Amino acid sequence: MKNLLYIIISFLICFVAIYLDSPSYTSSNNSNDFSIENTMAHIDVMAQENHFMGTEENRKVRDYILSEFQKLNIQAEIFDGYTSSNWRNRFLKMAKTENIIATIKGNGNGKAVLIAGHYDSVLSAPGAADDVHAVACILESARLLKNMQHKNDIIFLITDGEEMGLLGAKAFTEMEDLSNIGLVLNYEARGNSGSSISFEWSEGNAWLVQQVKKAGINPIANSMSYEIYNRLPNDTDFTYFKKAGLSGINHAFIDGFSYYHNPVDNPETINKKSVKHTGENMYHLVKHFANIDITNTVSHNASFFNFLTGIISYPSxxxxxxxxxxxxxxxxxxxxxxxxxxxxxxxxxxxxxxxxxxxxxxxxxxxxxxxxxxxxxxxxxxxxxxxxxxxxxxxxxxxxxxxxxxxxxxxxxxxxxxxxxxxxxxxxxxxxxxxxxxxxxxxxxxxxxxxxxxxxxxxxxxxxxxxxxxxxxxxxxxxxxxxxxxxxxxxxxxxxxxxxxxxxxxxxxxxxxxxxxxxxxxxxxxxxxxxxxxxxxxxxxxxxxxxxTSKPTEEKPLPSSVFYHYNLNDQTAHWATNQNDINIGNRDLLKGAKIKTLKLPRTESIIAVENKLSPSVSCKYIISDSTQNSVLSVQYDQEAYLTNVYFENTQNLKWAKINGKTAFENRTDDIGFYITLFGMTQDSLNLEISKIDSTQSQTVTINNEFMVLPQKDIIPKTARRVDGYTSLVKEVRM
Ligand SMILES: [Zn+2]
Known part of the structure; x- marks a missing residue:
């Protein structure tokens, strides 16, 4: 009998430990407190559709955020930024990002608190959790903070292009003056439930840990996740903030990872408790940091962990x-x-x-x-x-x-x-x-x-x-x-x-x-x-x-990939998939598919099958030459959300410009060069090259992607499409 009691008490302690680690928050319904209803209403609007950077849906979300700040009488602006990142001189990403920056002025002259989250989603998901929830929490916190007096400025930074390589954060840290920022709080999601974990910290975090202990609402934090995360290759916008020398804390919930970048990461599936835990913590931390001196936030490193209802911390x-x-x-x-x-x-x-x-x-x-x-x-x-x-x-x-x-x-x-x-x-x-x-x-x-x-x-x-x-x-x-x-x-x-x-x-x-x-x-x-x-x-x-429970259902569908590929040179059409296997969601369209190499957008082989469909989008390719320079202008009748440009070699080129921005100059490598353009070529593409020997012609392959298919998609109810775009490819000689 006593033995049974020992077993029960031991299990009970374990369950209490798990309970204490789950999201918890205050239960107030006062309008002066953080409201989960307001936050969910924002999520409902912003996470209606997938809003990948450079798309019309992305701009709708952008405009919603601006109008909500306007309603609150908080000054908010779009900051266009151009940024590029080059991988080993073989792959180049070029992007135009539209970050939103809103500021509530403080009455002192100390440094500012920066609160960040991203508003773009992946191509495949409406992103209710990743990262619309953070934007919604920012809007709700802003509502509460704007009528209070604080010493420090509060800056809300809502970035674009996070999903395609932290492009908005990169542009922000490259183009803005950061000297007045005391610290940054970044909010992310790697799932759609669980507690908001303060998982990543800047170096010398003891002072920050102390503040979170003081001001957080049931904060969940431990130096173990700090150590493990530092050793993982994962990145968020916070990576760029840290690189730029800013100190701060990164937060995310990590439970419900099945919903990460999944078409069902929508307002119905996101866990409200997790959102409230995030939002209340955000609001209280910002309020706290806006009223203390944050000129010097870096100290020694701390070791810390949750124990029962508090955080134990000491110098490491x-x-x-x-x-x-x-x-x-x-x-x-x-x-x-x-x-x-x-x-x-x-x-x-x-x-x-x-x-x-x-x-x-x-x-x-x-x-x-x-x-x-x-x-x-x-x-x-x-x-x-x-x-x-x-x-x-x-x-x-x-x-x-x-x-x-x-x-x-x-x-x-x-x-x-x-x-x-x-x-x-x-x-x-x-x-x-x-x-x-x-x-x-x-x-x-x-x-x-x-x-x-x-x-x-x-x-x-x-x-x-x-x-x-x-x-x-x-x-x-x-x-x-x-x-x-x-x-x-x-x-x-x-x-x-x-x-x-x-x-x-x-x-x-x-x-x-x-x-x-x-x-x-x-x-x-x-x-x-x-x-x-x-x-x-x-x-x-x-x-x-x-x-x-291992089979996909309507509520828990299988994310499935199919896109339509059309080669304008030989007029061949294919169904292809970005996934490695044929599954219930694409097997009807991919019947008889084999591993093939198609020209762009993928350089490696993929599963594809030929079809007889003609594209529902059309493009005009016009080449004009002057003595040294050659210009390719591509006009399309629908918006292209993404463009790839591929040069087999660049030895004969002095430089190349895309929509007025320099893509490369004096590139001497004789291997191919692959450029992906985000948010830059919605209406048209203008590629200008300058040749060394103008008698030689230059081969360039262009791929534009459009959010349409040449026919109605065929997909069972137990699967969801994660892409479904048309990829138009043309090789031109300039
Ligand atoms: Zn994210």
């Missing part, structure tokens, strides 16, 4: 002392075990059993990670395989760790050897603490504090210091809260970050948690088979439910 230089103290306690534990008639030999055997436990968890989950995409090819369409049902595999991973822990703790003859097992477990965990300090220094807290608590549990339970069993149990539970509260939310978040591609992560962390409960109450594992049954139930239940 203290991590080494916590680590040393932890290791000393580990030594004490081993000595303690040996005094209790445990030999080094049995500790070594226990050690190898625990390593075996980790190997079993990692091996089985690597196997599952590799087999799932083969069994369910539809998962591959989603980022890191996060199909809508993916969370069931978190349960599979956790259950697997529970099953293996049960076998290991029971197979290892625990009678008389529990001491060996517990001290070996603490020893193994301490190896991870050292690794943490070496590779993710400010995340050392993640191992050091739990190990300290476990060492105390071990020593207290092994000594006769506390005689009353109930008091001892109570203290043990209090100490057990430390590892369970610190580890459980990370089991979930690390799963959300890498999903079914890395199922080993949650399994390993779960085995740590299981070992912690063994150290505290070994009878949970050894008295009977309860934990084995719980593990087996979770394992089979999760796999069955995941299987039953």
């Amino acid at each position: 230089s203290m991590d080494i002392f916590f680590l040393i103290f932890t290791l000393l306690l580990v030594v004490v534990c081993v000595v303690f075990a040996m005094r209790a008639e445990t030999s080094i030999k049995s500790i070594s055997i226990a050690f190898s059993y625990i390593i075996l436990l980790l190997v079993l968890c990692i091996g089985s989950m690597i196997f599952l990670s590799s087999v799932l995409p083969k069994l369910y090819p539809q998962y591959n369409v989603f980022y890191s395989g996060q199909f809508y049902n993916h969370k069931w595999y978190l349960l599979t991973s956790v259950s697997t760790a529970i099953i293996f822990t049960w076998f290991i703790t029971n197979y290892f003859n625990f009678k008389n050897k529990a001491n060996a097992f517990k001290s070996a477990a603490i020893f193994v965990l301490s190896i991870f603490a050292i690794a943490m300090y070496m590779f993710l220094p400010t995340a050392t807290y993640f191992m050091s504090f739990p190990i300290m608590a476990l060492a105390f549990i071990y020593i207290l339970n092994g000594s006769a210091f506390i005689k009353n069993k109930n008091i001892l149990d109570g203290i043990t539970f209090l100490l057990l809260i430390v590892p369970l509260i610190i580890w459980t939310p990370i089991i979930q978040n690390i799963f959300l970050a890498f999903s079914i591609k890395m199922l080993a992560n949650p399994a390993v962390l779960t085995s740590f948690t299981c070992l912690a409960t063994f150290i505290a109450f070994e009878s949970i594992w050894t008295k009977n088979k309860s934990m084995l049954y719980i593990g087996l139930f979770g394992f089979f239940f999760s796999l069955i439910v995941a299987h039953l």
